[in-house]
Amino acid sequence: MRDFSSTSESPLPSAQPPLSRFQAPRRLFSTLEGVFNEEVFFLILSVFIGIFSGLAVVCFRLAIDWTHLALLGPLPETHSWRLFAVPALAGLVVAALVIHVFPTIRGSGVNQTKAALFIFNGFIPFRTAIGKFICSGIAIGSGQSLGPEDPSLQIGAAIASALGRQLEISREKLRLMAPVGAAAGLAAAFNAPISAVLFVIEEVIGRWSAGILGSVVLSAVSSVVIVRWFLGSEPLFRIPVTTFKRPSELLAYAVLGIVGGLASVGFAKSIGYLRPRMKALPRWTQYFQPAVAGLLIGLIAFLGAPQIMGAGYDSMDQAMHGQYAWKMLAILAVLKIVATTLSFVSGAPGGMFAPTLFVGAMLGGAVGDIERFYFPHLTGSTGTYVLVGMGVLFAGFLRAPMTSVFMVLEVSGNYEIIVPVIVANTFSYLISRSLQDVPIFDLLTRQDGLILPSLEEDRDEAILRVEDAMLPAPNTILSAEEYVDANARRVQDSTEANFLVRMHPSGWNIVSREQLQRLFLEGKGEHTLGSLLSPQSLPSLYPDLPLDSALRFVNDYPLIPVVNRANSRKLEGVVSRDSVFKRYETDRTPVGG
Amino acid sequence: MSWSFPKLIPRSAPVILLVLTLAAATGFAAVSHLVARYNANQQSRGRKLYQQGLADAAANRYDNAIDVFRAALTCDPTNSEYQLSLARALRDSNDPRRLDEAESYLIALWQRAPQDAAVNLALARVAAHRGSIEDATRYYHNAMYGVWNSDPDANRSKARIELIQFLLKQGAPDKARSELIALAIALPPDSTAHLQAAQLFAQAQDYSGELAQYEEVLRLDPSNSAALAGAGQAAYNSANYAIAHGYLQAAVNTNPQDADSRQLLATTELILRNDPFVGHISDADRNRRIAAAFAQAEKRLDDCAQEKGIDIKAAATPAASPLIALQSLWTDAKPDLTRLRSPAETDLPDAIMDAVFQIEQQTAVTCGQPMGLDLALLLISQEREEANR
Secondary structure (H helix, E strand, O other): OOOHHHHHHOOOOOOOOOOOOOHHHHHHHHHHHHHOOHHHHHHHHHHHHHHHHHHHHHHHHHHHHHHHHHHHOOOOOOOOOHHHHHHHHHHHHHHHHHHHOOOOOOOOOHHHHHHHHHOOOOOOOHHHHHHHHHHHHHHHHOOOOOEOHHHHHHHHHHHHHHHHHHOOOOHHHHHHHHHHHHHHHHHHHHOOHHHHHHHHHHHHHOOOOHHHHHHHHHHHHHHHHHHHHHHOOOOOOOOOOOOOOOHHHHHHHHHHHHHHHHHHHHHHHHHHHHHHHHHHOOHHHHHOHHHHHHHHHHHHHHOOOHHHOOOOHHHHHHHHOOOOOHHHHHHHHHHHHHHHHHHHHOOOOOEOHHHHHHHHHHHHHHHHHHHHHHOOOOOOOHHHHHHHHHHHHHHHHOOOHHHHHHHHHHHHOOHHHHHHHHHHHHHHHHHHHHHOOOOHHHHHHHHOOOOOOOHHHHHHOOOOEHHHHOEOOOOOEEEOOOEHHHHHHHHOOOOOOEEEEEOOOOOEEEEEHHHHHHHHHOOOOOOEHHHHOOOOOEOOEOOOOEOHHHHHHHOOOOOEEEEOOOOOOOEEEEEOHHHHHHHHHHOOOOOOO | OOOOOOOOOOOOHHHHHHHHHHHHHHHHHHHHHHHHHHHHHHHHHHHHHHHHHHHHHHOOOHHHHHHHHHHHHHHOOOOHHHHHHHHHHHHHOOOHHHHHHHHHHHHHHHHHOOOEHHHHHHHHHHHHHHOOHHHHHHHHHHHHHOEOOOOHHHHHHHHHHHHHHHHHHOOOHHHHHHHHHHHHHHOOOOHHHHHHHHHHHHHOOOHHHHHHHHHHHHHHOOOOHHHHHHHHHHHHHOOOHHHHHHHHHHHHHHOOOOHHHHHHHHHHHHHHHHOOOOOOOOHHHHHHHHHHHHHHHHHHHHHHHHHHOOOOOOOOOHHHOHHHHHHHHHHHHHHHHHHOOOOOOOOHHHHHHHHHHHHHHHHHHHHOOOOHHHHHHHHHHHHHHHHHO
């Protein structure tokens, strides 16, 4: 990658000679190059990543629809042989492709994108995008209980990574390309840019980083524009009238949160238990695992629950409009957990977003109907409970609490239900956290032998701050405006070796006892101390800064002043190398939790 | 195996952006083409499914129709026609759970085209299914004043008739009557339409309105036997017995097989011959009619008592049966009959006829609807009460 910034120092001369035929475009070119430093270029590139990801996701969705129509037909047919034959046969094809052609596309794609960011310097083979597109398209289109969102995320990330490599951008930027593409892919698949941005920050990047936020938002928005251009701006569901009238009804939503949290734990544990066992089976069985999963899912559909096949958005839409009785809703929730677990642990490529929403929707509808049966005064409609239920599972199963709230708001476009969503999601998240230590995506990563940072762990980890290692302010503080002999007299009774000097008009410096004595002996007693000290100020710290920020200085200076943010001349305390290291020693925790 | 692209992009920011723009434009064009073809296929498939759904709905196979319309909508999710048809099938499937979904589709359509009469009519029918008079009236009115794709006058009229029928079914005849008045004003000069309107007026118990509609029919088709009979019955129901007599006579003359009209005609003639309160008769004739009515009342009382096995002449206390009180009333009024000719006794006709009316009304309650002159007297009593009110 060329150094874009190097050309920025070539402004056009004020008096220009007449330009020759070839000089004019060259000048223009040169000016344009001056505009593009790497930061600006990266932002523009994010828009292109969004466009390419959006185009890819449009094609991906068409491919899934086309596959579904071609394999299962346009009409829902219960009791048709196709229901179990198609997913089983498609499972064989997918298994063969995954084993022989696209070995890196197993699973949802979220972990792989995260691994690209933290381990592989942003490298995701472009083959992954192609493989994900083909295999997920076949798997989801043939009725495997998986969703298109996570594969879209990985397709977006792979496109971004390939583009970054082609352009030979710096390693630092290349590493960030994957999450930028991931946000674009997810936003396009979900038609919800805010949720996509939040999810990528919560689950892929794992920390809030302002440096990348602009790029992620740009790519997400541009991909959504592309998808809406081609596929329309219709929401995934027709949102029913949602109501929340009395605060006392929050209890009902809290119950939904509790039930959802328990269901999330069951869902996550079943995947966490079965996945390594399925992977441990002899290699030849992997050719048949997706087929067997497809067969079982088809059997469930054949016996009367075809709603569980595929992503299931149509069924969620119907649940939202009260088309199912509570028993059916509860049965569908349980069967979807079973079906998704089967599909996912079999190694069929596909996502867990849509199944999670499906389970949440059905569970929410069922709990809501039961509650309203026993408490008829509750005003929330079935649609309201279904929507809240979606967020509940999202918070509990995917453990992305912020995304879960915004996802419901973005999908519903209704801020009236924000309080029920927050209450229910909080309960679900807390129950899930208390019963399942490791979030599902982290669990899957660890099962694959990788340890990646997570925002949830970061949140749990107590950050050491400067104030934790801070020593009391020393008794003797010298003044730069006083004479050397006066300062020397002040330190006579002190046992300390180094003294902080309050500079004028601001800043701090440091002087040792020996330095001060030497200055005195050199006959500079009638000079002000400030006039003899190096003009370069001593760095100062604030008490609330992370302790890590002190590490840069502790080897260079024996004492570092910790000052008040409102008044930098007011000393709160000091840190030294010993105090910092001692604090770290007492707080030592093993890497990886 | 590792796949990688050859490095074709020159290392200059403007060139890179130019290449990316060209690539995006190419991709855009390619995807546009793909999406257009896909949409065309989907629309064709959706159209076929839609036709199948319409056939299912027409055959009242609503469950099938719903599945097929849903599939059609997956092919063409924004098609208003499919959405409307699905909503109608959901509504007509007689499953209360499906009304919500039907309404949701219709509300979405309504938000896009609030002036669409068909959507408003469908919403009105959903509200009617729910029994919501307020919502149904609002949407029916929207449909009446909305935009129809074809035959707007007829459709508006049909929508209003549907609203009237709904209001009558819901027991809101007052609201129905106001809609009927608006309907009557806008009706085309068509016998069938006026006949239908007349029947609606009858259901709303607005007999004068009913009569007016039959008269409109007779203006268009003077020999219309149904209209003659209807007009006669409407006039009869509104106690316009003289008018009723004319129409009923004409109805019987036009259609001698019309037994109902014949019977009404007979009752009407009895009323006209025996009503002592009509204005154009002499005092002597009035007194004769009162005396005849009084005698008929006694006979009716005796017959009713006999039917019930009560000896009203021997019974001791009035509390034993209302018939005994009536006998007492009749006995008390009998001496007044002789004083009818006195010009000073101006209140006597009313007092005697009050006794007659009480006897006829009470016996109708105790022994059932009378026939012949008793029925005529009962109707006269009701007319009288109405007039007094």
